[in-house]
Amino acid sequence: MNAHLYLRASTKDQDALRAKKLLEAFAAEKNLAVVGVYSENISGTKLTRPELMSLLDAAQPGEILLCESVDRLSRLSMADWETLKATIKGKGLRLVIADLPTSHMMVEDKGITGQIMEVINAMLLDLMATMARLDQEKRVERITQGLANKRAADPDWKPAGKGKNAELWMNVQAAMTKHPTMNADELAKLVGCGVATIYRIKRELKA
Structure with a gap:
């Protein structure tokens, strides 16, 4: 049986x-x-991803879409996750997650026991996709709240070693975390600053 490997990292x-x-x-x-x-x-919060779309276009019915874990495939909203699942099912693909043992049975032909396990597997996939999405949302929330708390505790607070506008830094860092694939031009438009400022902040954050 043929398998298509899908590998994803955030940044x-x-x-x-x-x-x-x-x-x-x-x-x-x-x-x-x-x-x-x-x-x-x-x-993983984006439904339309070039390589994932290429995989879905190339894969044939009965073949396997193989991922390491659910969060590598999806940190999508519930609606987008349902859309992706429907697309995978519509293509006739078998979704196998390496660290989700219940999905391994998708490699084999299914009898009655397999059909029951398929129902259980679908429930676990939905649960893990929801957990992956919530983890992403919590991560962004923690960073945003942490920066806001520092600002509230000390109105004159600025990022360590940076004599910059603290609020702008907070906004840019939050935007970079929430939208890790945005380029400098897109971030500048979102935050409302110059592109050079985005590059400077990125450079100094890496320092």
Whole structure:
């Protein structure tokens, strides 16, 4: 049976190919033929992702979409997750998640027991997708609240070592966290500052 590997990381600083060997070993163990590897650095909150869309276009009915974990496939809103699931089902693909054992049965033909496990697996997939989305939302919320608390406790507070406008820094950092795939031009328009300011803040944050 053919398998298409999907690998995703949130930012360019992370390695989307990190899990490639793990998934290749999983495929070998299950006697799957890897016919495509799709890797990209993009937020899991986005439904439309170039490599994921390419995978869905190329994969044929009965083939497997293989991911390391649910959060590598989705940190989507509930509506977008339902859309993605419907697309995968509509293509006739089998979704297998390496760290979700109940999904492994999708590799095999299903009898009555398999049909029951498929229902259980679908419930677990939905649960884990919801947890992945909530984790993302909490992460953004914690950063935003932390910066706001510092500002409230000390109105003159500025990021350590930066003689910059604290509110602008907070806004840019929050925007970068919430929209990790936005480029400098998009961030500048969103926050309402110059592109040069975005580049300067990014450069100094890495320092």
